Structures are given as structure tokens and as C-alpha cells.
Amino acid sequence: MTSLASETSAAPRPPLPPDEPLTHPADGPVYGHQKPRVFTVPSTRLSSAGQEAVDLAARAGLTLDPWQQFVLDQGMSERADGNWAAFECCVNVPRQNGKGGIIEARELWGLFIGGEKLILHSAHEFKTAKNAFKRVEALIRRCPDLHKRVKNYRYTVGEEAIELHSGQILRFIARSKGSGRGFTGDCNILDEDMILGDDAMDALMPTMAAVANPQIWYLGSAGIGAPSVQLGRLRRRALAAIESGVPDPSLAYFEWSINEHADECVTGCTEHDDLDAPESALVANPAIGYRLTLEKTEHERRSMGAEGYARERLGVGSYPSDGRDTWQVIGQDAWRALAAADSEPEGAVSFAVDMTPERSHAAIAVAGIWRGGTHVEVVDHRPGTAWVTARAKELHERWKPKAWIVDAGGPAGSLISDLADTLGVEILSPKTREVAQAAGQFYDAVTDQSLSHLDQAPLATALAGAQKRPLGDAWAWARRGVNVDISPLVAATLAKWGLGAEVEAEVDPLDNIW
Missing domain, CATH: 3.30.420.240 (Nucleotidyltransferase; domain 5)
Known part of the structure; x- marks a missing residue:
């Protein structure tokens, strides 16, 4: 029976305002999209502490790209009562674009302006957390006004931290089931969030319960399947908010990625982004024109397989379900x-x-x-x-x-x-x-x-x-x-x-x- 179903750093330019569109000057460098393709923020914003973070980072010698400034402005939005509009902020961007700059600016603000008593910076691997500690330490040491406020730089392996005379502490830890337990963090920074599951969340999330105005930041690149449990949840919430037109009341989500072709797409489909198109690299990489170049992404495309290039440079991720979000009506x-x-x-x-x-x-x-x-x-x-x-x-x-x-x-x-x-x-x-x-x-x-x-x-x-x-x-x-x-x-x-x-x-x- 026959069935019927038969993607050399360019010289920086002056910062662009966040709303400036992508430009392609014929006689100059090309810049990546400064706004994310997938974006949602709570509707309760009245003001923002983001500019304070941007200015403080500049004092420490960290000049942020327009897209990084945009993330901080939106993610650090404040409600009328002075509390954070977004309890959770997620930045999903391909590697080498500069998400670390966002982390560093947010942590400097929390230590020196925000008065956050404890900031916990965690990463999947210890070496990543240690490198983050070294970068923040270097920024502080370059700024005498900030360095003189530091009481102690702790270098004990596994207990790296920066402590101020006023009592604020920034701790750097590698994630595990027990890491973070017993710490009451005003702000949790979860780096490498594409490797973040229930064990780590079960250990870290309760640390914020006793904090009056907590905030958690997730930063990483495209999902890699089963390890990306929490990132998958956040992404589904963002997509649901966009689909319904009703912003998630506690989530700010920023994703630079292409809208990849589906299996059903026919040859010549113009509704989705081509893997090999230069514009796709620009859509997914806001740092092009700052620390990345279009030429570099083209070299990567020739050297990498299609799946790896799509994930690592174009933000095409694999996001698991936790079982509660699929097959809800019929098993x-x-x-x-x-x-x-x-x-x-x-x-x-x-x-x-x-x-x-x-x-x-x-x-x-x-x-x-x-x-x-x-x-x-x-x-x-x-x-x-x-x-x-x-x-x-x-x-x-x-x-x-x-x-x-x-x-x-x-x-x-x-x-x-x-x-x-x-x-x-x-x-x-x-x-x-x-x-x-x-x-x-x-x-x-x-x-x-x-x-x-x-x-x-x-x-x-x-x-x-x-x-x-x-x-x-x-x-x-x-x-x-x-x-x-x-x-x-x-x-x-x-x-x-x-x-x-x-x-x-x-x-x-x-x-x-x-």
C-alpha cells in the first residue's frame, strides 16, 4: 500500500546607541548585530543601574561594546520600589564575543557601588572560575581608587575571593552539588550555563531566599543537549513570553543566534538563515567589528563541520526538555x-x-x-x-x-x-x-x-x-x-x-x- 505521506580584531569605533541598526559601510569595518534576535525583559522597568556599571568598568580600563552596555542596561533595570525588575538574567551568545566583560562589569558594580554583601561567581570548571578571578583582580588593581578599598585578595585554591574593607565579598567557586550551600548570595553569577543542571541549581537557588533584593545571572553559549537543563528552561520561558506578547515577570533573556533552517525547508527558503551566509555570522556575533572579524568566521566555517560551526559560531543550540514541557496533552x-x-x-x-x-x-x-x-x-x-x-x-x-x-x-x-x-x-x-x-x-x-x-x-x-x-x-x-x-x-x-x-x-x- 502506498501512503499519501510520500557561520585580526578590528579597531574599535565610538560606542553606538543600543538602537542603532547594523551597518555595512562599503569602505570600513562591518559590525555585528548589537541587539539580540531573541529578547525579552520584564515590563516593570522604571530606571536602571546599568550605566553605573558601564562607567565603573570604564574607570577600571574595561571599555564595553554597545551590545554589552545594552545587556547591562536592560538586565539591571529597576522597579519603582528600587528592586531588580528581573530576578534572573540570561545571556546566550557564541563564544569569544565578550560575555566576560558583562560579568566583570556586573561584579564590580555589586562590590563597589551596589553594596552586595556576597557575590558568588561559579563556573563548571575550576580553571574557568580561577581565570575570572584573575581578570577581576587585574581590573581592580589598575584602578587605585578601587584597589585601596580591597582588604584582601584570597588565593587559596578553591577559595579565591576578593574582600573589601567594608565587608563585601566576591567569591569564585567551581560548581558541584554542594558548592554554594550555606552561602547567602545577593548576586549569583553562573558562567558556562550551558552546563548547568538540577544539582547545581538545587544547591545555589536556596542561597538567595533570605536576600531582600537578589539577582541571578546566567551566561554562556548555545545549548549542548542534556547538560543544558537550566538553559533550556530559561529559553522556553523567553520564547513563551515572546509568543504570547506578555513579558516574563522575572526574566531578562538575551540570545544572539540565527533562525536556522528546519528540516522541512525547501531549496531557496528565504524565511530562515543560511549557515554559510555572512549575514548569519553578523546576526549571531555582536563582537564582529570589535574583537571578531567576518573574515575570521569565514575561516572557521571552512575548518569546522556544519554542526559544530552552527553551534559554536551561530548559536544554534540543542536544548533538552525536563519532561514537564512536552507531551502535555497526549502521552x-x-x-x-x-x-x-x-x-x-x-x-x-x-x-x-x-x-x-x-x-x-x-x-x-x-x-x-x-x-x-x-x-x-x-x-x-x-x-x-x-x-x-x-x-x-x-x-x-x-x-x-x-x-x-x-x-x-x-x-x-x-x-x-x-x-x-x-x-x-x-x-x-x-x-x-x-x-x-x-x-x-x-x-x-x-x-x-x-x-x-x-x-x-x-x-x-x-x-x-x-x-x-x-x-x-x-x-x-x-x-x-x-x-x-x-x-x-x-x-x-x-x-x-x-x-x-x-x-x-x-x-x-x-x-x-x-
């Missing part, structure tokens, strides 16, 4: 158990179309009766929408379906008129209550094991990222975040519903063949 095991090796539905079939709200992808799904239950498949799933009508015409002429279904209130509703004209049939559109009924029927069919499918990746991925949204007294499918495409799931759900919908048959049902 993975329950879904996989319904997979069929083939399909041969009996009688009429129905097709449905859906697309993402931002119109980045669309999907066509089909449903038919098989072995006493319903079988669903994703017939086509591609970027964009221009292909849908022509593909629908091919399917209609070949399979002569009972119905075509599109939710008029959904993103694909704009296609109804063209589809009707092209196919010469009425496009069935469910009412609001019927959209809820369709989701309920799909769910029930999985529960009672009367549904089958081909275990296709687009449908499984959609189910893994789907949530419920209230619809009257019932519910319909909802996306978990901006990076979740549930159009294959919605299309399959509507196609199944269409099998039982009342439509006028325009062809002999006996002519319908799967």
Missing part, C-alpha cells in the same frame, strides 16, 4: 503505541489545511476509516503558504475526497476563497464549538485506541509541543511557544472531524480509493 507512549506500519482506509477520505499564525509553515492532513477506527496522516508540510492551493488541487483530483476542511477563524482561513475557487467545492469550516469537538474527538480516539497513524515526525513534534487552550466549556489545541508548529496536528484533527461532518457528496463514494 508519548500512548501516541507511539498507535503507530501503524501501513494503511489502507476503506471508503471516503477527508482533507484539512492549517498553518502557523505567522504563516511560516502550512500542513495538509488526511483522515479515513481503517480497521474499524480512524487513520490520519500528514500529506504535506512545508514552509510558506503559496504552495497549498496547487497541492490541494492535485490531491483533490486524485483522491476525490468527501470534504475539505479549513477553520475560518484560524490562520488558514485566508485560503478558503482560493481553495473553493480552485477545487470547485465548498470548503467546510467548523464552528467554534465544533473546533472544540474535533479536538475532543481526536483525544478520545487516542484514549480508546481507535486512531492509527504512521508515526510521522511533523505530527509527533506537533503533539510534543501542543497544549490546551480553553474554548467555552471545552478546549482546543494551542502552541507551547513560538518555535512550536502544531499545524500538522490541527490539520489531522480537522480531517478526522470532517469524516463525520454533513456535506453534500459530489462524487460517488465508491470512487474514493486511498
